[in-house]
Structure formats: C-alpha cells, structure tokens
Amino acid sequence: MNAAGLTLLALCLPFLGALAAPLLTRILGHRAALVLALVPAVLFLHFAGFAAEIAAGGVVSGGYDWVPSFDVRFSFLIDGLSLTFLLLISGIGALIVLYAGGYLRGHPHQGRFLSFLLMFMGSMLGLVAADGFLMLFVFWELTSITSFLLIGFDHHREAARRAAFQALLVTGGGGLFLLAGLILLWTISGTTQFSLLADLGPQVKASPFYLAALLLVLVGAFTKSAQFPFHFWLPNAMEAPTPVSAYLHSATMVKAGVYLLMRLNPVLGDTAAWQTLLPLFGGLTLVAGALLSVRQTDLKLMLAYTTMSSLGLLVLLTGIGMPHAIEAAVLYLVAHSLFKGALFMVAGIIDHETGTRDVTQLGGLRRAMPLTFGIALVAAFSMGGMAPFVGFIAKEEVYAALSSLDPRSIILAVLAVLSNALMFAVAFAVALSPFIGKSVNTPKKPHEAPALLYLGPGLLALAGLVAALGSTTLHRLVSSPMASAIAGEARMVSLSLMPHLGLPLALSALTAVLGILAYLMLTRLRCALAALLAWLGWGPDRGFDQAVGGLVRLSFSLTRRLQNGRLDTYMTVTFAMIAIVLLVPLFLFGELPRPPIFPADIPLHELAVIAIAVIGLFAVLLAADRLTAIVSLGIQGFSVAVIFLLYGAPDLSFTQFMIETLTVVILALVMTRLRLSPTDHRPFRETLPDAAIALACGLGATLLLLKVTQAPFDGVLTEFFNQYSKTIAHGANVVNVIIVDFRGTDTLGEIAVVMIAGLAILSLVRLGGSQRRIADNDPDAEHDDTAGTVEARR
Amino acid sequence: MKSLILRTAAPPIVSLMVLFSIFVLLRGHNEPGGGFIGGLIAVAALSIYGIAFGVETVRRAIVFHPLAIAGAGLLLSTLSGFLSAIFHVPFMTGLWITPVVLGVEIPLSTVMSFDIGVYLVVVGAVTSIALSLEEREDS
Amino acid sequence: MEPVFALLTGLFLTVSVYLMLSKSIIRMLLGVAILGNAVNLLLFTNGRILREVPPVIAAGLDVPAGPTANPLPQALILTAIVISFSFFAFLLVLAWRAYGTLGADNTDRMRVAEPEDGGPPPSGY
Structure with missing residues (x-):
C-alpha cells in the first residue's frame, strides 16, 4: 500500500482503537x-516519516471522491502546517493516554473514557489533515461532539453537564458559522479544497463577499479557540478530568481555531480587515486571560486562563502581518503545547495525590514529590520564557515580531510584556508555590505519583528542553515548513538559544523582572482583581445561563401556543388549511372551471344508486343510534361498490363489497362494546364553523375535479398499459397486471403496510387494558415506581 | 352464535368460499379477480366459520397463526421480486416458464407467485384483525 | 358524467370532513371510513368515466378491441381500498383501547399525551 492509502488507514486507526x-x-x-x-x-511514527519529504518542500496528499456531483472530496493534504499539528496531536496523545491510564485507574468507566479520548484524537487528526471544506467541517463538529462527551464524563455532577453543554453549544454553534463561511468561500472561488484555494487568494480578497466570508470564518475560529468574548467555555471545561484538560484545552482542540486561521492566512490574510480584527480580538483575549488567571486559586483554572491568554497571543501573531510574526506564532504554538500539556498534567498529579487543587491549601510538597517538582519547574521555566528552553526561543521571536516603532506595535508590545509577566507569575504559582514553604495538611497524604502519571509530563517537559537544544533540527523539520505553509511562501526560521543583544532580549528581561515582582505580590494582585471583577458584575458566563433559560422558556411558550394538546384544534387547522389550499389558488389565478354541462340522459338506475349513496351519507350524519350509523355507513359503501360495477371496474366493485362488509362487521363488534352514541351533542354555534370548513373542502374538491376533467385527458400511461399488458406481461386483466407486474414494487410496499397494520392491531388488542400501562409510560410518575419495575425485571 | 342452521350450513359454504377464493386468485391475471379480492373472500369465509364455531376452531383449522401466514406471503412476494436478480434483470421483472404436464401447458410465473403472496398477506393480516376482535367478543 | 361525479365526490368529502371535525371519536371514525371512499371516487373521476367496459382484453386479441375504462386509477384504488381498511381497523382498535383505558370518548378529555396542566420544563442542565 502506498503512503496515501496508509495515511487514510492511519486516520481511521483511532476510531478502531476507540471501538x-x-x-x-x-x-x-x-x-x-x-x-x-x-x-x-x-x-x-507514521507521520514523522513524512518529515523529511515535507521539509524538502513536498506535500503528501490523497483521498477519493465523496459527492462528485457537488465537487466534494474526502481528501487529505499534509504540508508543514498539518504535519506539525499531526505530530503534536499524536505525540501528546500517546502520553495523555498513558497518563489517563494512571489517572483514572480503577474508575468504573475508564474504558469509556479512553474510547472517547481516542475518538477525539481521530477527529482532531482528521481536522488538521483535511483538504476538503466539508471534511474539515465534519471533523470540526466531531471534535465538538467528542469534547462534549469528554467534558461531561462526570455526568452525575450538574457542573460537568453544564460545562459540556456550554462547550458543545459554543463550539458547535461556531461550527455552523464556519460552515456558512466555507460555503461562501466555495461560492466565491469555485473550489472546495484548501490546496486549490491557496492560489486563489487575490480572487477571494477582491470579491464583494470577502468580508462576510471572513467574519463567518472568524466566528467559527474564535469560538473554538476561546477568544474573547467566547472564552467562557474554556475555564468551565475544567470540570473534565485532568487528562482531558491537558489534551483538549491546552494542546489540541482549542488550537483548532488557530489552525484554521493559519490555514486560511494565504487566502484571507494580508488585508486591512484581517490585520485589524485578529490583533484586536487576540490582544483582548491575551490581556483578559492573563488578568483572569491571576484571580484564580484553582491550579487548573489558573492554567486554563493562561491558555486563553496564549491563544489570544497566537491569534494576534497570526493576524498582525509583521515580519517574524508567523515564525513567532509557529514557535510559540509548539512551545505552548509542550509546556502547557506538562503543567496541566502536573496539576492533575497534585490533585490526584493530595486531593485538592487550591493553591492556597498547598505547600511543602517538594519532599513528598521531588520528581513532580522537578518536572513542574522545567515546564514553568519554558512557560516563563527562560533559557535554555523552547519557550525562550518562542518568546524571543514574539518580541522580535512586536518590536517595531509604529503605534500599534508599541501598544501590542506593552500588552504582551504585561500579559507575559502575569503568565510568568502564574507559571511559578502553579509549579513553585505548592512545593515550597511549610508542609500543609491536605485531604490525602501526599506521596510521589506512579510512573504512568509522571511519564507524560516528564517527557513533555524534557521535549521542551531537547527542542531548544536541537533548535536547528526543529527549525529544519518543523518550524520552517510550517511557517512556509502559513505564509504561503518559503520562510526560514533560524533563531537559536544564543541570545542576540537587542530589543527582544531587553523585553524578555523586563518580562522576567515584572514576572518575579508579580509572583511576589500575587496575593495582593488577586484581591485587587477580585474586587474589580465583583465591581464589574456578571460576564458572558452568566449571560449564557440567561440565554439558555430564555430559549427554553421561549420554546415552551411557543409550543404551548402551537400545540395546545387539543385534537380538535389540530384537525380544524389542518382542514382549514386544506380548504385554503384547494380554493384560494383557483380564485387567485382565475383557474375556476367552466359551468359544468350535466348529461341529460343518465339512466334511471344510475341516478338511483347515486341517490342512495347521498341518502346513506346524510343518514350517517344524522344517525341517532349505533345501528343506524353502522347501517348507513354500509349503505354509502355499497353504493360506491355498485357505482364501480356500473362504470367498468368489476375488480374494485368486488373488493369494495368485501371490505364494506368487513368494515361493518368490525365496527359493529367494537361499537357494541363501546356503548357510545354517535350523535353530536354540541350546540349549533360550535358545529357551524365545522360545517363551513367541511363545505369549503367539499366545494374545493368539486371545483378542482371539474377543472381537471374539463382539461384534455392525457392517456399516455393508459395507452401504455393497454398496449403491453398482453404482449409483454401475458395478462388480459389490465388492472391485475398493473398491480402485480408493472407496479409490483408498489404493491409489495402496500402489502407490507397491511401486514404491519395487522401486527399493530394484534398488539393493541393483546395489550392488557389496565391503567397501569399508561402510568409506566408517564415521565412525571413517581420514580420509585420505575425503580421498582426495574428491580422486578432483574 | 348457537344457531343450528348456521352450524349446519357453515361447513359447505365455507369450503366453497375458500375454493372460490382460490379460483378468483388464479384467474385474476386474465379475468376480473386477483390476490386482493381472493384474499378478502377467504377472510369472509373464515369469519363466517368463526361466527358459527368460535374463534378457537378457526385457529385450529388454519393451523398457523394468521400473522405467520401473512408473513409467509410477504416473504413469498419479496422472493418473487428478487428471483429476477439471478437472471440479471431488474427487480420485479416477471419471469415465465410453461412446463407441459400430461399434455397441458401450465403457465407458471413469478407474477403468479407474487399474487399468491398478496393473497396470503391479505388472508393472514385481515383474518388476524377479524379474529382478534371476535375473540374479545367471546371472552 | 364527470360533473355528476365531481359533485358526488365533493359531497362525500364534505360529510367526511364534517364528521372528523367532531369531538366524539365514534364520529371521527365514521368520517375516516367515508374519507377513504371520497378519495377513491376522486381518483376514479380523475381517470375519466366510461360505462360498463372493464379493462380486460378479450381472448385472442393483444390489445383491447375498443375503448375501455381506465385501468390505472382502478389499480391505484384497489390497493387503496385494502390499505384504508387496515388503517381504519387500526384506528378503530386504538379508539376502543383508548376508551377502555381513559373512559372517555370526547377528545377534550383525552389528554394523557399532552396534559393541560403540564408545567414548564425543568431549568438547569
């Protein structure tokens, strides 16, 4: 099998693993x-095998036609950008699976958890490998769905359910905007593949729909990547077990939005709107995330808000359009995935081993957990941008991108330095504070984590160091190809650990100094921010609750109005609508029939039969007792049978006779038992509107039928059946030949319906007629009762 | 219904009706008749039998559960349609053979077996409806 | 002959709709039974009316000798008759069951599925 086929198989592998x-x-x-x-x-390993080929400027692609008539292909394309993401997702994924094995050891639903995790991994891999728009969208929504499952894993807690629902609504809803944006891009460019779209950038930017497409795509990307003001789902998603937070909410899912922006940078980027919107929202998110993270005392929440801040920085860098910005985004993305994944897992270890995540309740763990302490410190150094870790290189490049002298860059640089300083402080608040100082009593007696737990963060932290030391290889295999793919032109990344004296280094030093200050003053900062937030009142998180509650109330009142639970309302509305549909077009479009010419020579016996039918109908209407009603019903039915006989339809006639007999028999069987009167006891004012609607329906049918029969008859089908009934189908009774041969498939469906009706009736008759059955199906019934039934069944 | 007249008259009438229903079914392709009508005649016969001798007697007389008969009919009709797959013609194409037995040509076809399936479904399903309602009357 | 049939069909439909708009289930069932006939007559009339010549090809001929009644609506109606019967029987048994369980034959009082006093859905997640 070739590389393309193997890769398709590889994309299916996580789903098989989930099974x-x-x-x-x-x-x-x-x-x-x-x-x-x-x-x-x-x-x-499979994806790493492509590294050399892609570093040389090649791509790996493959796939097959999915819906050829709509030009939709199920195709993948692996270039530098995709490859980096694929390596991060699968590499960190492997460590997370191991970590989850230790973290949820003994949990009754660990299998389910691992299954969800692998499903998510498959979705994420598909997302970053996708070349077709629709494939990207499908995997995009799949990540939303699987993350819903993962966040809501502890579904017995309402907070987890709320967080899962919120994440699904925000990211899934954003996905719909993305779909609209992608369809718009398709309309503009005429292609459904990113690989073809990349060359059509000028055409897309010149289109009058460019701004609309951009805004739609941005909503999709911003919701996924938790950009302000859609950020609130990310910290709430910390309700998930820590492996989920470490994987989804630091390294993978939230980066999907950033991935999309990077992927579309050659197409949509380099315009005023792009370079305004992205830095604006990215900058807002950067600052808001950093400030909110300081406010928290929960280890995971602190990290979650710094993740939000980092995502803001990535969006900002993708959109700013300055030299070195793309390279900085690439390096920062890789560095962030490594150190944030590690720190989240460390937070999980602390929670797992001590029973608490509150930073104010922790201290002096260095003796009990020296290895974890070491790992945490390494990761925190990387996060704080210290040498010799990859975070340092990333930060140098970030400051290099921001260090020019126009006002926008200066503002952004100031914001970046302040936010980075706060993140620096938070990094050490997470990685240092719990380990130093006096030992504090924790809910569990702390001891070192088992190997499965520290393996993941350890390797990730180590990777941060190795990547920095081997920066030449990193740049050649990962950074440069990825930056080239984002920029749409060849870019070389060459930054190494060797510091260059200049503005970026000075900014780095300033960040570190401010960070240390912030760390020392953390408690005071936290109180100040808490006061500020209390003064601000409620944010988008409360707004979400209000919106969901309002939606439920709205749909409830709407349903109440449209579906009031009264059958007569439904019937009245239905038949009034039928009357309108029958009558209004006839009058509106002047389609009324000519005055009918009644034939003068109707034989007496035919008139008699018709008269009997009419009498039967009125007798049913006016019947005072059951017997009259049944007999009258029979009269009109038999009259119809005679009419069929008189007008050349003996088959119909016989069938109608038999059926009318059976109808009368079963009606008699049931009605005698019901002991109900068929008379209408309603007052005149209630029956009058009914009569009006009924008359309108009847009039409409008559007029329509008159109009139809006045038009010339198209006998093509009739001719066909008469012509070929004997010659092809060897049958002289044309009606029967149509039923069993020409339209045999129809008949097959119809006898299946008869059969199903028989089954349904039998089960209804057999059903015990007690009240208890209904109580069983009543959702409002006492739960004890249901539990009792379940018990009994066991 | 304990009427002596009905009880005496029912067996010959019912057997004649069932025979007639099969006759109507088989001649349906060339004369008025067919599976639907034939089936309904048979149902009427069984209903009369049920009224005369009770539902249990009918159930014993037809051996199988009515819905089992209907199911067999549906299966027969479906198979008649799928037989065309073996001969690489579209679904539901009529296939004919005319073997000669004792010097008489007997035309057999999937169309006919399809119609027999229709007959069985109608007999089974409608008898099931009628019997289950009559049964309630007894109890 | 078609205008007469058009009027007759309209009358069948009027009676059946009027019965179905009633609140008593027995009357609704009678309406459903008549509706089947109304629709069958509608189809029959649509295919044009011809007296007394069934669409059967005489022995020895390959096509009908003269004009015959239209076989197509007949084929449609034949299956429709059987299906509307099955449907009617189902409704009948359903009504009977509902009456047995609820003790009501008036749709105003048959409110198990959508009770009148159903409060708002629970708020929360």
Whole structure:
C-alpha cells in the first residue's frame, strides 16, 4: 500500500482503537492504556516519516471522491502546517493516554473514557489533515461532539453537564458559522479544497463577499479557540478530568481555531480587515486571560486562563502581518503545547495525590514529590520564557515580531510584556508555590505519583528542553515548513538559544523582572482583581445561563401556543388549511372551471344508486343510534361498490363489497362494546364553523375535479398499459397486471403496510387494558415506581 | 352464535368460499379477480366459520397463526421480486416458464407467485384483525 | 358524467370532513371510513368515466378491441381500498383501547399525551 492509502488507514486507526477500548479495559484493567497508547504512538511514527519529504518542500496528499456531483472530496493534504499539528496531536496523545491510564485507574468507566479520548484524537487528526471544506467541517463538529462527551464524563455532577453543554453549544454553534463561511468561500472561488484555494487568494480578497466570508470564518475560529468574548467555555471545561484538560484545552482542540486561521492566512490574510480584527480580538483575549488567571486559586483554572491568554497571543501573531510574526506564532504554538500539556498534567498529579487543587491549601510538597517538582519547574521555566528552553526561543521571536516603532506595535508590545509577566507569575504559582514553604495538611497524604502519571509530563517537559537544544533540527523539520505553509511562501526560521543583544532580549528581561515582582505580590494582585471583577458584575458566563433559560422558556411558550394538546384544534387547522389550499389558488389565478354541462340522459338506475349513496351519507350524519350509523355507513359503501360495477371496474366493485362488509362487521363488534352514541351533542354555534370548513373542502374538491376533467385527458400511461399488458406481461386483466407486474414494487410496499397494520392491531388488542400501562409510560410518575419495575425485571 | 342452521350450513359454504377464493386468485391475471379480492373472500369465509364455531376452531383449522401466514406471503412476494436478480434483470421483472404436464401447458410465473403472496398477506393480516376482535367478543 | 361525479365526490368529502371535525371519536371514525371512499371516487373521476367496459382484453386479441375504462386509477384504488381498511381497523382498535383505558370518548378529555396542566420544563442542565 502506498503512503496515501496508509495515511487514510492511519486516520481511521483511532476510531478502531476507540471501538476496542472498552473491551480491552475490561480484560486488562488500567494496563489497557499501555496497549491503546500504541495507536497514537504508531501514528506519530507514521507521520514523522513524512518529515523529511515535507521539509524538502513536498506535500503528501490523497483521498477519493465523496459527492462528485457537488465537487466534494474526502481528501487529505499534509504540508508543514498539518504535519506539525499531526505530530503534536499524536505525540501528546500517546502520553495523555498513558497518563489517563494512571489517572483514572480503577474508575468504573475508564474504558469509556479512553474510547472517547481516542475518538477525539481521530477527529482532531482528521481536522488538521483535511483538504476538503466539508471534511474539515465534519471533523470540526466531531471534535465538538467528542469534547462534549469528554467534558461531561462526570455526568452525575450538574457542573460537568453544564460545562459540556456550554462547550458543545459554543463550539458547535461556531461550527455552523464556519460552515456558512466555507460555503461562501466555495461560492466565491469555485473550489472546495484548501490546496486549490491557496492560489486563489487575490480572487477571494477582491470579491464583494470577502468580508462576510471572513467574519463567518472568524466566528467559527474564535469560538473554538476561546477568544474573547467566547472564552467562557474554556475555564468551565475544567470540570473534565485532568487528562482531558491537558489534551483538549491546552494542546489540541482549542488550537483548532488557530489552525484554521493559519490555514486560511494565504487566502484571507494580508488585508486591512484581517490585520485589524485578529490583533484586536487576540490582544483582548491575551490581556483578559492573563488578568483572569491571576484571580484564580484553582491550579487548573489558573492554567486554563493562561491558555486563553496564549491563544489570544497566537491569534494576534497570526493576524498582525509583521515580519517574524508567523515564525513567532509557529514557535510559540509548539512551545505552548509542550509546556502547557506538562503543567496541566502536573496539576492533575497534585490533585490526584493530595486531593485538592487550591493553591492556597498547598505547600511543602517538594519532599513528598521531588520528581513532580522537578518536572513542574522545567515546564514553568519554558512557560516563563527562560533559557535554555523552547519557550525562550518562542518568546524571543514574539518580541522580535512586536518590536517595531509604529503605534500599534508599541501598544501590542506593552500588552504582551504585561500579559507575559502575569503568565510568568502564574507559571511559578502553579509549579513553585505548592512545593515550597511549610508542609500543609491536605485531604490525602501526599506521596510521589506512579510512573504512568509522571511519564507524560516528564517527557513533555524534557521535549521542551531537547527542542531548544536541537533548535536547528526543529527549525529544519518543523518550524520552517510550517511557517512556509502559513505564509504561503518559503520562510526560514533560524533563531537559536544564543541570545542576540537587542530589543527582544531587553523585553524578555523586563518580562522576567515584572514576572518575579508579580509572583511576589500575587496575593495582593488577586484581591485587587477580585474586587474589580465583583465591581464589574456578571460576564458572558452568566449571560449564557440567561440565554439558555430564555430559549427554553421561549420554546415552551411557543409550543404551548402551537400545540395546545387539543385534537380538535389540530384537525380544524389542518382542514382549514386544506380548504385554503384547494380554493384560494383557483380564485387567485382565475383557474375556476367552466359551468359544468350535466348529461341529460343518465339512466334511471344510475341516478338511483347515486341517490342512495347521498341518502346513506346524510343518514350517517344524522344517525341517532349505533345501528343506524353502522347501517348507513354500509349503505354509502355499497353504493360506491355498485357505482364501480356500473362504470367498468368489476375488480374494485368486488373488493369494495368485501371490505364494506368487513368494515361493518368490525365496527359493529367494537361499537357494541363501546356503548357510545354517535350523535353530536354540541350546540349549533360550535358545529357551524365545522360545517363551513367541511363545505369549503367539499366545494374545493368539486371545483378542482371539474377543472381537471374539463382539461384534455392525457392517456399516455393508459395507452401504455393497454398496449403491453398482453404482449409483454401475458395478462388480459389490465388492472391485475398493473398491480402485480408493472407496479409490483408498489404493491409489495402496500402489502407490507397491511401486514404491519395487522401486527399493530394484534398488539393493541393483546395489550392488557389496565391503567397501569399508561402510568409506566408517564415521565412525571413517581420514580420509585420505575425503580421498582426495574428491580422486578432483574 | 348457537344457531343450528348456521352450524349446519357453515361447513359447505365455507369450503366453497375458500375454493372460490382460490379460483378468483388464479384467474385474476386474465379475468376480473386477483390476490386482493381472493384474499378478502377467504377472510369472509373464515369469519363466517368463526361466527358459527368460535374463534378457537378457526385457529385450529388454519393451523398457523394468521400473522405467520401473512408473513409467509410477504416473504413469498419479496422472493418473487428478487428471483429476477439471478437472471440479471431488474427487480420485479416477471419471469415465465410453461412446463407441459400430461399434455397441458401450465403457465407458471413469478407474477403468479407474487399474487399468491398478496393473497396470503391479505388472508393472514385481515383474518388476524377479524379474529382478534371476535375473540374479545367471546371472552 | 364527470360533473355528476365531481359533485358526488365533493359531497362525500364534505360529510367526511364534517364528521372528523367532531369531538366524539365514534364520529371521527365514521368520517375516516367515508374519507377513504371520497378519495377513491376522486381518483376514479380523475381517470375519466366510461360505462360498463372493464379493462380486460378479450381472448385472442393483444390489445383491447375498443375503448375501455381506465385501468390505472382502478389499480391505484384497489390497493387503496385494502390499505384504508387496515388503517381504519387500526384506528378503530386504538379508539376502543383508548376508551377502555381513559373512559372517555370526547377528545377534550383525552389528554394523557399532552396534559393541560403540564408545567414548564425543568431549568438547569
């Protein structure tokens, strides 16, 4: 199999792993994670195999036609940008699976968790590998759905359910905007593939729909990447178990929005709107995230808000359009995935081993957990942008991108330095504070984490160091190809650990100094911010609750009005509508029939039959007792049968006779038992509107039928059947030949319906007629009762 | 219904009606008749039998559960349609063979087996409806 | 003959709709039974009316000798008759069951599925 086929298979592999996960966990317990981690590990090696080819400027692509008539292809394209993401997702994914094996050890639903995790991984891989718009959208929404499952994993807690629902609504809803944006891009450019779209940038930017497409895509990207004011779902998603936070909310899912912006940079970028909107929202998110993170005392929440801040920085860098900005975004993205993943896992370890995540309740853990302490420090150094870690290189490049002298850059640089200083402080608040100082009593007696737990963060932290030391290789294989893909032209990244004296280094030093100051004054800063936020009142999170509550109330009152639970209302509305549909067009478009010419020579017996039918109908209407009603119903039915016989339809006639007989029989069987009177007891004012609607329906049908029969008859089908009934189908009874041969498939469906009706009737008759059945189906009934039934069934 | 007249008259009438229903079914392709009508005649026959001798007697007389008969009919009709797949012609194409038995040409076709399926479905489903309602009357 | 049939069909439909708009389930059932006939007559009339010549090809001929009644609506109606019967029987048994369980034959009082006093849905997640 060639590389393209293997890659398609590789993209399916996580889903296969997800299928196997519950069973494996049942057999192997938490050790199943060791086996399942092989899936992302194999994927990592597979994708890493493309690195040399892509570094040389090539791409790997493949796929097949999905909906050819709409030019929709299920195709993937791996260039530098995709490859970096693929490596991060599969590499970190492998460590996260191992970590989850230790973290949820003994959890009754660990198999389910690993299954969800692998499903998410598959969706994320598909998202970054997708070349077709529709494929990207499908995987985009799949990540929303799988993250919903993961965030709501502890579904017995309402907070987790709320967080899951919120994430689904915000990111899934944003996905719909993205879909609209992609369709607009398709309309503008006429292509459905990113690889073809890349060359059509000028055409897209010149289109009058450019701004609309841009705004729609941005809503999609901003909701996914938790940009202000859509940021609130990200910290709430910390309700998820820590492996989820470490994977989805630091390294992968939230970066999907950034990925999309980077992917579309050659097409949509380099315009005034792009370079205004992205830095604006990115900058807002950067500052808001940094400030909010200082406010928190929960380790995970602190990290979550710094993630938001970092995402803001990435969006800002993608959109700013300055030299070095793309390179900075690339380096910062890689560095952030490494150190943030590690720090989240460290926070998880602390929570797991001590039973609390509150930074004010922790202290002196360095003796109990020296290894974790070391890992945390390494990651925090990287996050704080200190040498010799990859975070340092990233920060140098960020400041290099921002250090020019126009007013916008100066403002952004100031914001970046302040935010980075706060993030620096938070990094050490997470990685240093819990480990130093006096030992504090924690809910659990702290001790060092098992190997499965520290393996992941350890390797990630180490990777931050190795990447920095081997920066030449990193740039050649990862940074440069990725930056080239984003910029749409060849870019070389060449920054190394060797500091260059200049403005960026000075800004770095300033950041560190401010960061240390902030760390020392953290408690005071926290109080000040808490007061500020209390003064501000409620934010978008409360707004979300209000919106959801309002939506429920609105739909409830709307449903109440449209579906008031009264059958007569439904019937009246339905038939009034039918009358309108029948009558209004006839009058509106002047389609009324000519005055009919009644034939003068109707034989007496035919008139008699018709008269009997009419009498039967009125007798049904006016019947005072059951017997009269049944007999009258029979009279009109038999009259119809005679009419069929008189007008050349013996088959119909016989069938109608038999059916009318059976109808009368079963009606008699049921009605005698119901002991109900068929008379209408309603007052005249209630029956009058009904009569009006009924008359309108009847009049409409008559007029329509007159109009139709006045038009010339198209006998093509009739001719066909008469012509070929004998010669092709060997049958002289044309009606029967149509039923069993020409339209046999129809008949097959119809006898299936008869059969199903028979089954339904039998089960209804057999159903015990007690009240209890209804009580069983009543959702409002007492829960004890249901529980009792379940017990009884067991 | 304990009427002696009905009880005496029912067996010959019912057997004649069932025979007639099969006759109507088989001649349906060339004369008025067919699976639907034939089936309904058979249902009427069984209903009369049920009224005369009770539902249990009918259930014993037809051996199988009415809905099982209907199911067999539906299966027969479907298979008649799918037989065309073996001969690489579209679904539901009529296939004919005319074997000669004792010097008489007997035309057989998937169309006919399809119609027999229709007959069985109508007999089974409608009998099931009628019997289950009559049964309630007894109890 | 078609104008007469058009009037007759209209009358069938009027009676059936009027019965179905009633609140008593028995009357609604009678309406449904008549509706089947109304629709069958509508189809029949649409295919044009011709007296007394069934669409059967005489022995020895390959096509009908003269004009016959239109076989197409007949084929449609034949299956429609059987299906509307099954449907009617189902409705009948359903009504009977509902009456047995609820003790009501008036749709005003048959409110199990959509009770009148159903409060607002729970708020929360």
